[in-house]
Amino acid sequence: MIKDMTADEISLYIIKTLKENKKAEFEAILEELQPYDVAKIYEDLPEKHKGRFLLFLKTDVLADLMEELDKEEQLELLNILGIEKTSKVLDLMDNDDLALLLNELSPEKKDSLLSGMKKEESSAVQGIMNYPPETAGRIMTNRFVWIRDYFTVREAVDKFKIFAEFAESINYLYVIDEARKLVGVVSYRDLLLAEPEEKIREIMYERVISVSAATDQEVVAQTAERYDFLAIPVVDENNVLVGIVTVDDIIDIFIQEANEDIEKLSASGKSIDFETKTLVAAARRLPWLILLLFIGVISGRIISSFEETLQRVVALAFFMPMIAGMTGNTGTQSLAVVVRGLITQDIDRRVITRLIARELGVGITIGVTCAIIIAIIAYIWQGNLILGAVVGSSLFFTLIIGTLAGTIIPLILYRLKIDPAVASGPLITTLNDIFSLLTYFGIATMFLKHLM
Amino acid sequence: MIKDMTADEISLYIIKTLKENKKAEFEAILEELQPYDVAKIYEDLPEKHKGRFLLFLKTDVLADLMEELDKEEQLELLNILGIEKTSKVLDLMDNDDLALLLNELSPEKKDSLLSGMKKEESSAVQGIMNYPPETAGRIMTNRFVWIRDYFTVREAVDKFKIFAEFAESINYLYVIDEARKLVGVVSYRDLLLAEPEEKIREIMYERVISVSAATDQEVVAQTAERYDFLAIPVVDENNVLVGIVTVDDIIDIFIQEANEDIEKLSASGKSIDFETKTLVAAARRLPWLILLLFIGVISGRIISSFEETLQRVVALAFFMPMIAGMTGNTGTQSLAVVVRGLITQDIDRRVITRLIARELGVGITIGVTCAIIIAIIAYIWQGNLILGAVVGSSLFFTLIIGTLAGTIIPLILYRLKIDPAVASGPLITTLNDIFSLLTYFGIATMFLKHLM
Known part of the structure; x- marks a missing residue:
């Protein structure tokens, strides 16, 4: 009946059946819809129709709908449903989805919801909630044969x-x-x-x-x-x-873990999405930024300790952001390879040795290439052969150091059973900043009298 | 029989049955193993036992095994098997896995393998190979009911x-x-x-x-x-x-797409893993690094155009990496939220407006916080109130610009049907570098006479 209708047409049709109080027709439409579609329709429904919409839904469809909604919408729905129907819906929900919901409620609210449920179901869900977050126990269901x-x-x-x-x-x-x-x-x-x-x-x-x-x-x-x-x-x-x-939970885990890796690598706070409130998002991002701020001050101290060199050859400042940026970037590249590799690969000594040797080779190759290019650019631009040599050789060393740091640090963290992604992003950026400035100004100072 | 054995014990047991030529016992063990386990055992088997191991395997287990191996191992296995058995194994392999393998072979080798297969199976796999990479047609199977x-x-x-x-x-x-x-x-x-x-x-x-x-x-x-x-x-x-x-292909897609997002965000070249050869990995990473190198030179030109300002107040150089780094980081944070959000979220005008407003709010919040902190630090460190004000106000503006750039640019790319992750990482880093240097030195030059 609704086979060839668009989502909007179906929504309008459903509103029509609600207005005209045609329950049988409503149910016939719902029969042909997937839970995801039902949730989309419910979310976009004008407030005044939501009550009857829920009233018309069968309990098992309500349970499916609950599983598709986010927490605020779930609570709103339960409020509309009333106590008795709520219990029936909760009984039919998947344990793991229900545990997620209950976990965020106040103890009183949680107990009151649990007390309305069937004994068997409420004890199953309570069992799940006793396991630590992000474990198998927390995401399992008791609905197996x-x-x-x-x-x-x-x-x-x-x-x-x-x-x-x-x-x-x-x-x-x-x-x-x-x-x-x-x-x-x-x-x-x-x-x-x-x-x-x-x-x-x-x-x-x-x-x-x-x-x-x-x-x-x-x-x-x-x-x-x-x-x-x-x-x-x-x-x-x-x-x-x-x-x-x-397997549907397995897919969700892969998505969640990939998001976490990306958040950590980009030093974002955990779990910011499109729905997160401004102040919450800012509060989650600020700790990393403030950490980076202080790290930036350390870099500043290093530069200031070479103030004399810098004052004599101001042109050194022109290449400073480039060297720090390149070193940081090659480190992040290596880091991304290692962090994602650790997810799918079995790690043993042979794999690690080969990986480090490979990255050393990569570091030398990109180091030589980029060093030659920048040395030529620096020479042409500033007309100073020694400056070209200083900038080029600095970049050569910092690219090798950056590449190795991006490889070895996450492996060490992994060995220490610390999630490599969490500490590596900012840690590697910092270390590479400090390494690269020390190398650059160190080499420059050595050749200072030739530079001037 | 092998129920409580470790993986190593099972391997040794299998080698024993191979040495003693006990096919029935071998098959009894294999009955209890999953394809993934069979592949692990095969990969770790001493070369001299591989021939008999493959000889003992039934055709359907061989097909399962093929699907678990990487390309080099697959070709090695086919060479050991010989033409006749190869055809039977290929007939039983999943179309999409077989298409992946054939796709990397020379036209002659491909045709010779296809010609040995059942007509029905070879035309199915050829059908799949006609679809563009990374489409549904390429990963589908014809083994459905x-x-x-x-x-x-x-x-x-x-x-x-x-x-x-x-x-x-x-x-x-x-x-x-x-x-x-x-x-x-x-x-x-x-x-x-x-x-x-x-x-x-x-x-x-x-x-x-x-x-x-x-x-x-x-x-x-x-x-x-x-x-x-x-x-x-x-x-x-x-x-x-x-x-x-x-669904197993769906999971692989999620892993692959997450890896691609991370590679793109970290400006790594595509598809570098633990097995990639040194020169290949270096060649894949170099284009981005060379691009960043030239971008770094542009930053250098901007700094050099403020040479006079810098020469008079060398202390400005101390805060340069911090401001560029912070701006780049807040941009990457926003970018990560947007790129991952686009995967699971439906995007409409309302969502986009709300997101940009949220990020503007976030930018102002973190801008104010970080600006106050750095202004105080700069004042205490350098004993110069104006310098503190210049550094603080610069950071305030660059953090807001950085946050908005990290939000708006990927959304524009998404609208233009360009994958936001591919261009955004390096693009945002560049733009933020240039914005932040211009803002910083611009403000500093305005207040130059008060700074000195």
């Missing part, structure tokens, strides 16, 4: 059919023993290809790839990506199956 | 069971009409919940979310992420279903 190893394929399929509606992933069935320990996994595909009377224990994989509930979410995502899994089981310290992480 | 709308649920399930083994995604069945046009989709979950005699056309979604084969892969990934799809159908210009893109 488990079977016992003595089941036949037919029994497994029967159980699967019953739970298919609620399960978040229908691709794998996890096999547990009497202590709920994870002992195997069967893909639904394998079930289809097996004989109905075969036992699960005969067709299951015993070497299950799983993650612990305390595992960092980045590692969870890497593991799922390596194995191309659509879901990965989560176990506690006794290998008891406690949940699964599904 | 399609049904007709007049099928009953039972017929659909029967067809599904036959194709489950080969299908890359078992989550959705796509419904086509007699012209192979995509007219609906049924999730496997829906099939399980439906009555066997119901018609597919009665239970299918008609409003199928699909992408065109020419769609940019980044848009494909965004669409799949929004809708939490495990696969997304690809159609040609006539809405004929030509393939599907599966």
Whole structure:
């Protein structure tokens, strides 16, 4: 019916059914929409229609809608819904999405929402909230299908059919023993290809790839990506199956971690997006900027300690920003390669040695090339051969130092189990600023009498 | 059997079965391993065992293994396999992975490999290779399950069971009409919940979310992420279903696109990783560095045009790197927010206006804060109130300009359909360098007689 309509036409059509109070027609439209579309329509709906819109929605669609909204919109929606319907919606929401919401509420509000929910669901979500942020435990769901190893394929399929509606992933069935320990996994595909009377224990994989509930979410995502899994089981310290992480969460983790890397590399504060308020965004960015300000003052002190040299050959100042900028840039280039490489690569001594040797080679190559170019430019511009040699040789050394610093510092941080991205961006910029100024003015001072 | 063994123990065990020529035992181990594990073991295997290892592997495991290896390893493996087995392995490989491999070979080698394959498979992979890189057509697979709308649920399930083994995604069945046009989709979950005699056309979604084969892969990934799809159908210009893109490729796209953003923001050359050769990496990085070098020379010219001012007040040089660095940094911070925001956000005039207003607010806030701090430092350090005022007011203006440049330039590029990340990093650094030097020395020259 709405197949060939644009999003705007669908919105108008929905408003029409709301105005005319045609619930059946409304439901027929909603049947054909995805949760993402429902959320877009809800967000753009005039305020006066939102109440009836929510009233018309079925509880499971409301739960899907909740999962698509951001926190403010979720709270607004719950307020409109009222207590009784809220409980039903929360029961149907994915645990991990619900945990995210509850986590940001006041303890009273949280308890009141939890108390309205089914016992089973509220304890599941409370369980999730006990795990530290950014771990597997925090993003897992309890909506998975488990079977016992003595089941036949037919029994497994029967159980699967019953739970298919609620399960978040229908691709794998996890096999547990009497202590709920994870002992195997069967893909639904394998079930289809097996004989109905075969036992699960005969067709299951015993070497299950799983993650612990305390595992960092980045590692969870890497593991799922390596194995191309659509879901990965989560176990506690006794290998008891406690949940699964599904591939939609894996994608969100990759996006989130990439954003974090970029934020850290650009020394932005954490989690600034288009919705962040002005003062919040400024407050998150200021610490780095103030740090850089003081670092800038240190650079200034270094320059001032060469004041005499600078005063005699003011032309040295012309090349100062270029040398600092180039050194900083080559450092950032190396840093980007290392930080992203650490995400997908297995790191051992051989890899590290080869990488450092490679970057040294890169540093020398770009150092020689850029040094020759700038030496020629400086000579032609200022008509001073020694100045050209000083600027060129300084750039040669600082480019090598910058490249190596951008490679080695993140590797050291990684070894010390500090996220290389967090400290490296500003750290490398600073160190490279200081190195490059010291090198430049050091060489210049040595050749001062030839320069004048 | 190998359930509780470490990776190294499994490797040793496999070498033992190879040495003792125990094929059955070898196959029993392999049954329990994932393709990723098989690839790791193969890569670390001593050369002398690789031949028998490959000889022992079944064709489908060989195809899985191929998909995990990088290009050099793939070619090595094909050489060991010989022509006949190679053809069988290529037939079983995923089209998109095979297209990636073939694409890098010489035309002769490519044709010889294609000629050994099944007609159906070789024409499918050739079809994929006709699409431009980084489009949906290039990453899709033809291993999906399609049904007709007049099928009953039972017929659909029967067809599904036959194709489950080969299908890359078992989550959705796509419904086509007699012209192979995509007219609906049924999730496997829906099939399980439906009555066997119901018609597919009665239970299918008609409003199928699909992408065109020419769609940019980044848009494909965004669409799949929004809708939490495990696969997304690809159609040609006539809405004929030509393939599907599966979620494992979606994840790879997100990783690849994030890496590209980081490379571009850090002005690295494209696609440098741990394996890239020294000279190749240097050659990819040099263009940006040489560009920055010439930009640095422009900055130098600006400084030299204020030579007189600088000569009279050498202390101005002390604050030069700090002002340029801070301006560059705030620009990069804004840039990172915008570039990542554009990936997940829908952009309209309202969003853009609000974002620019927010960043203006941020620029003023951080400008005031940092200006006051540096003015006090400059005054205390140099004992010159006017110098403090000049440095402080310069920083105030350059921080606002830097923040706005980092926001507005990527938005303009986005509007012009140029990838904001590619040009923005170096472009913003340049413009901010030039703006900040002009502002600083301009203000300083105005107050020159008070400074001395």
